[in-house]
Amino acid sequence: MKYAPKKHHLLGLLPDAWVQTHGPRSGACRYLTFDDGPHPEHTPQLLDLLRRHGLRASFFVVGQRVERHPDIARRIVDEGHLLGNHSHCHTQFGQMDLATQVSEIAQADRVLQGVDGCPRHRVRTPQGHLSWSLLRHFARERRSVAYWCYDSLDYRASDAATLVERLGHQPPRAGDIVLMHDDSQHAVDALEQLLPQWLAAGWTFDALAQDRA
Numbered sequence: 662m663k664y665a666p667k668k669h670h671l672l673g674l675l676p677d678a679w680v681q682t683h684g685p686r687s688g689a690c691r692y693l694t695f696d697d698g699p700h701p702e703h704t705p706q707l708l709d710l711l712r713r714h715g716l717r718a719s720f721f722v723v724g725q726r727v728e729r730h731p732d733i734a735r736r737i738v739d740e741g742h743l744l745g746n747h748s749h750c751h752t753q754f755g756q757m758d759l760a761t762q763v764s765e766i767a768q769a770d771r772v773l774q775g776v777d778g779c780p781r782h783r784v785r786t787p788q789g790h791l792s793w794s795l796l797r798h799f800a801r802e803r804r805s806v807a808y809w810c811y812d813s814l815d816y817r818a819s820d821a822a823t824l825v826e827r828l829g830h831q832p833p834r835a836g837d838i839v840l841m842h843d844d845s846q847h848a849v850d851a852l853e854q855l856l857p858q859w860l861a862a863g864w865t866f867d868a869l870a871q872d873r874a
Contacts, residue, residue: 672791672808679800680791681869683810686836690865693718693852694809695843696747696785699726699733704843707852708736714856717741717868719807720843721785724749724769727776734776743868745807746770746782754790762786762795783807783872807869809840816842821850828855838869 672680684692698704699722711718720737722744727734738744748754749768757765770781784799785807799806811833818824824847833839841848859866 675796678803678805679796680806680808681838682808683838684836684867684869686834688865689835689863690867691833691835691859692838692869693841693866694721694745694785694807694838694869695719695841695848696721697726697751698722698843699730699737700844701730701733703846703849704730704733705736706846706849707843708733708740708742710849710852710856711742712740714860716856716866717743718866719743719745719783719869721745721747721783721807722769722773723747723751724772725751727769727772731776734773738777741868743871744773744777744779744782745869746773746784748787751787754787754795755792759792759794759798763798779871781872783869804872807838809838811837811839813839813841813848815845815847815851818847818851821847821854824848824851825854832859 672682684690695707695718698720720742722734734744746766746769748765750765754762766784773782774780781804784804789808791806813824813828815824828851
């Protein structure tokens, strides 16, 4: 299911150097991304599943949760996935002023640097909040925001069967950045069923590029 089509269309008009909403449309690659972890139960199961299939994905983690579970964050990095910045506290970004938003991102970067040694990381803001003032700040810093163009709505699903039905009825297209979450069991259980089918159909999966500037 597409998320906020009008907003996505507007963001898609911007260069990838500012906001990335999808990957290359040629080929057969999809980009699985997971927000809100690391979770002590669900994230390791998801990592096990990705490892079994030899796949790479992107994890946009919350700084406070990394502080509680640094071993899981290190495993994300060690197994070749992207470790992204999803703020430090995961509070309502739309209710913060710009200075507080920037501080949230900077604090999370410092926590993640303790895991992978990188001074900054790809950013995805909580709730996908992206005001023009925040976008201008990232552009000045030459930071590309990792957005998405396909929302799985796993956070609304009552169970994995509902999620499987939704993703099967309207599956992601080539190049789609797929929004999912690793703080519940729904994504794990749904992907247990869907990944073998998708791989058999010729789809590939990769992580987004890290912010190295």
